[in-house]
Amino acid sequence: MTTLSLSKAINEGLRKALEDDPKVLVMGEDVGKLGGVFRVTDGLQKDFGEDRVIDTPLAESGIIGTAIGLALRGYRPVCEIQFDGFVFPAADQIITQLAKMPLRSLGAIKLPVVVRIPCGGGIGAVEHHSESPEAYFTHTGGLRVVACSNPADAYTMIQQAIRSDDPVIFFEPKRRYWDKADVDVEAPGLPLEAAKVVREGRDVTMLAYGPMVKTCLEAAIAAEEDGRSLEVIDLRSLNPLDTATITGSVRRTGRCVVVHEAPVFNGFGAELAARITESCFYHLEAPVLRVGGFSTPYPPSRLEEHYLPDLDRVLDTVDRSLAF
Amino acid sequence: MTIDASRGPQAAPPELVQLLTPEGERVEHPDYPLELTQDEVRGLYRDLTLVRRFDLEAVALQRQGELGIWASLLGQEAAQIGSGRALTDTDMAFPTYREHGVAWCRGVDPVKLLGLFRGVNHGGWDPAEHNFHLYTIVIGSQTLHAVGYAMGVQRDDAEAATIVYFGDGATSQGDVNEAFIWASVFNAPVVFFCQNNQWAISEPLEKQTRIPLYRRASGFGFPGVRVDGNDVLACLAVTRQALANARDGQGPTLIEAYTYRMGAHTTTDDPTRYRVASELEAWKLKDPIERLKAYMFKNRLADQEFFDAIDSEADTLARDMRKRCLEMPDPDPMAIFDHVYRDRHLLLEEERDQFAAYLSTFEGEGR
Numbered sequence: 291m292t293t294l295s296l297s298k299a300i301n302e303g304l305r306k307a308l309e310d311d312p313k314v315l316v317m318g319e320d321v322g323k324l325g326g327v328f329r330v331t332d333g334l335q336k337d338f339g340e341d342r343v344i345d346t347p348l349a350e351s352g353i354i355g356t357a358i359g360l361a362l363r364g365y366r367p368v369c370e371i372q373f374d375g376f377v378f379p380a381a382d383q384i385i386t387q388l389a390k391m392p393l394r395s396l397g398a399i400k401l402p403v404v405v406r407i408p409c410g411g412g413i414g415a416v417e418h419h420s421e422s423p424e425a426y427f428t429h430t431g432g433l434r435v436v437a438c439s440n441p442a443d444a445y446t447m448i449q450q451a452i453r454s455d456d457p458v459i460f461f462e463p464k465r466r467y468w469d470k471a472d473v474d475v476e477a478p479g480l481p482l483e484a485a486k487v488v489r490e491g492r493d494v495t496m497l498a499y500g501p502m503v504k505t506c507l508e509a510a511i512a513a514e515e516d517g518r519s520l521e522v523i524d525l526r527s528l529n530p531l532d533t534a535t536i537t538g539s540v541r542r543t544g545r546c547v548v549v550h551e552a553p554v555f556n557g558f559g560a561e562l563a564a565r566i567t568e569s570c571f572y573h574l575e576a577p578v579l580r581v582g583g584f585s586t587p588y589p590p591s592r593l594e595e596h597y598l599p600d601l602d603r604v605l606d607t608v609d610r611s612l613a614f
Numbered sequence: 615m616t617i618d619a620s621r622g623p624q625a626a627p628p629e630l631v632q633l634l635t636p637e638g639e640r641v642e643h644p645d646y647p648l649e650l651t652q653d654e655v656r657g658l659y660r661d662l663t664l665v666r667r668f669d670l671e672a673v674a675l676q677r678q679g680e681l682g683i684w685a686s687l688l689g690q691e692a693a694q695i696g697s698g699r700a701l702t703d704t705d706m707a708f709p710t711y712r713e714h715g716v717a718w719c720r721g722v723d724p725v726k727l728l729g730l731f732r733g734v735n736h737g738g739w740d741p742a743e744h745n746f747h748l749y750t751i752v753i754g755s756q757t758l759h760a761v762g763y764a765m766g767v768q769r770d771d772a773e774a775a776t777i778v779y780f781g782d783g784a785t786s787q788g789d790v791n792e793a794f795i796w797a798s799v800f801n802a803p804v805v806f807f808c809q810n811n812q813w814a815i816s817e818p819l820e821k822q823t824r825i826p827l828y829r830r831a832s833g834f835g836f837p838g839v840r841v842d843g844n845d846v847l848a849c850l851a852v853t854r855q856a857l858a859n860a861r862d863g864q865g866p867t868l869i870e871a872y873t874y875r876m877g878a879h880t881t882t883d884d885p886t887r888y889r890v891a892s893e894l895e896a897w898k899l900k901d902p903i904e905r906l907k908a909y910m911f912k913n914r915l916a917d918q919e920f921f922d923a924i925d926s927e928a929d930t931l932a933r934d935m936r937k938r939c940l941e942m943p944d945p946d947p948m949a950i951f952d953h954v955y956r957d958r959h960l961l962l963e964e965e966r967d968q969f970a971a972y973l974s975t976f977e978g979e980g981r
Contacts, residue, residue, distance in 0.1 A: 341769055347799055352758055352792035359762020362741065363770070383789070386752045387759070390736070394748050397953035398740035431962075432954050455956040483960070530961040 291474050297330050297467040299441035300406075302475070303448035304331065304368065308338050314452055315360060317344040318353055318370030318406075327372055328408060328467050350380035354405065358387055361401045366452055368404040373464075375418025377407055381426065388457045389432030400455045404448070409437070410501040410551050411598055412465035414591040421588055422500075422552035427459045428529045428561070435529040436482060437461035439503035441471040443486075443526065446479030454482065463501035485532035487539065491521035494545040494608055497536065497562055499525040502549045502599060509604040520608065528558055536562070537569045544575035545611045549599050554582040576614030581607040628826040630840050630872060633847040636900040638908025646851040652915050658846050659910060660924050661695040662903045665715040667928035668724050671935055672714075672731070676881040680939055681731040685712045689844070689876030692902030693809045695719060696849025697871070700857055701777060703745065706767075708760040708778040711749040712809075716779065720746035724931070725938045734945055754780055754787030757806065761793045764802035764860075775860035777805040777853070783814025785830065786822045794834040794868070803860035805853065806831075806868040809843060811875035816888040831868035843873030844902040874900070947973060 294302060307314045316331055316338075322345035325332030335343035346353050350371060357367035371377045377384075384405065392399055411420030428435045434456050438444040444462070451458040480486060488503065489510050496506040503524045510520035521539055525532070540546045546566055548559035563578035581599045589597050631643055650658075669687050676684040687694060690712070698719025701707060709716055717727055721744045729735040730749060737748035750756035760778030767774050784790050785808060797804050810827055812819050823830075831838025841852040849871055856867035874897040878885050910916045951966040 347792070347795050349788075349792045349795065351789055352796050355755065355758020355789060355792070356762030356765060356796055359759040359764070360766045361762075362747070362759060363763050363766025365766055365769070379788070382752065383755065383758065387750075387755050391748065392956065393953045394735075394737040395740060395953075396735060396738045397956070398742070400956050434955070434957075434959075456959075530959050533961070533964075 291472050294441045294473045295470045296441045296444050299445040300330050300448050303445045307452045313365045315367045351383050354380040354383035357403045361403050366402045371407045373419045374409045374421040385430050389430045401457050402455050403457045404451045406460045408464040409461045411594050425558050434458045436527045437500035439524050442473045445473050450482040483527045483530045485535040486524045488524045489522040491519035493519045495539040495543045496522045498549045540570045541573040546578045547607050548580045550582045553585050554580045555585040576611045579607050579611050631848050632842040634845045636905050638905045648851040662691045663924050664928050665718050667932050671932035682733050683880050685880045686877035687714050689874045692846035693843040693871035693873050696846040697853040700853035704774040706745045706776045708747040708756040713779050720744040728939050754784040754790040757790045757793035761796045761802050764804040775803045775857040779807050782810040797866040798835045801865040804866045805856045808870045811873050813875050815879040828870035836866045838868040840870045843871030844900045
């Protein structure tokens, strides 16, 4: 057992993957000497060389496009997109090529490419540095989309994502990069596609992923003081989705609140609400409620605390659910 | 707004590598010596003729409703055969959706190319089998794949080059420019083969560039060369050298094969709306097959019997291709779910099972 920050846990996971498989490559802007703007790749180029930890030109489409080519040659590239809002120049390569090329070949080729994206707000950043673009990618068949929320998961999930023969979009909650926790580097961890009940409860099921898991756990502690028992599920994988774990919980509690930073309208929570309504209709005591960002561009950082779901907004939504 | 001509395409006359004039005269170029045996020249003629015939048959199949669409290579045979025959087995090629001639050189069964256009699959061949990647429809995307692949070749210490095909329109795409940068910075063993066929659907070259395209390379830090794209010998020689340079660690080359799209962009296009017939007539005089045939006649490299035999072989190829196209079955509806993921994906399996159950409700209804 060792204590690691989330960013260091991913670093250690990448290191392990680079050690285990000579075909694994790390590539992106500033991932070499600098170790990435969040230091997630710190020290990797020094130990594995410039051919395996590649500082790329500053062009996101180029990063993903060349990663696809490297994968076609048998490599397993792990790409870093520096910030969530900078993934869009690469969206074409991700959506039209990375997601679809294996199908185009009728299964002859595989593209084991991981696209790491630091996501979410709460760090007082300028525009384009605080976004939650997951729904764009969960909507694209051919991609797997996962989001880690804590150091232990981050360590195993990054390695599982690299081992996957499918392309994986890997979201990292940037405001949790510095959170520390004990990590058992020997533990096999859950399967990549499995959700995890991170706190058991009776009254309301809270569904979250990435940065909002911690917020929900804090909400559950606060609610407990009011005699309310919240069950918190960390979805971990958004596509595929562990519907069995979700359904099992909501059928017990009869209530569900979805929490994410992304805008609620057409956000990932909409999919969850629709699915839960279908699968748990006779068990529900209240409609599935969602709390998240507004249908606006991400606001200037002095306003982000109003935009992001916090303890109070989450608890307010829990109140509304219980009031039905 | 006036445009300063000294900054434009007229700054200096473009150079054009040519080894065979439109009249079929063999000319020498100091940088591109080429010795071919009689059989090799005959082989090139056969390739050109067969892919043209194949292409014409595909157009006919589209007109008869057997293909949804077809992108004809008419006029570009020499660019594709010349460059395609320059490749060795270990070289890798990344095509657009018009590289039927290159596919032919790589040994891909022509009928395999039809699946995409008939709508039974999105490609459906194994790129590794013939070192010929799948057709890419999004303009320019494949240039980055090629450079990434070439970077893999570098890491493997392999003796192989990568060639990537694209058109004049694609040179405006960000991906193509990023590919140039990547190739240059990493000195990747890649050849950028641009078939400048003068038209990007309805837009003429001047909508894409103010300088000859091959000169773009110098700004990225690697050599660029313009070759007569209707001269199969020149395309062969120039591509062969660029590939050798790439394998030899000298990095990328941009080849601009100056040619002309004699047909429509695709079978859905109507070029009479945007270009004049006289342009087509002028380019007909530069036909890649006629000039090779004239050269072969003059130099007694083949007689009428040979040409007749090739024509007959072409007709046989077309007949066989038509037959196998018509025999191509529609895929099973459940194939929608195949090959989307390699690892298990429960969500998709659930959808598949639901759809199968839905379809089964029609069993016995003759549907």
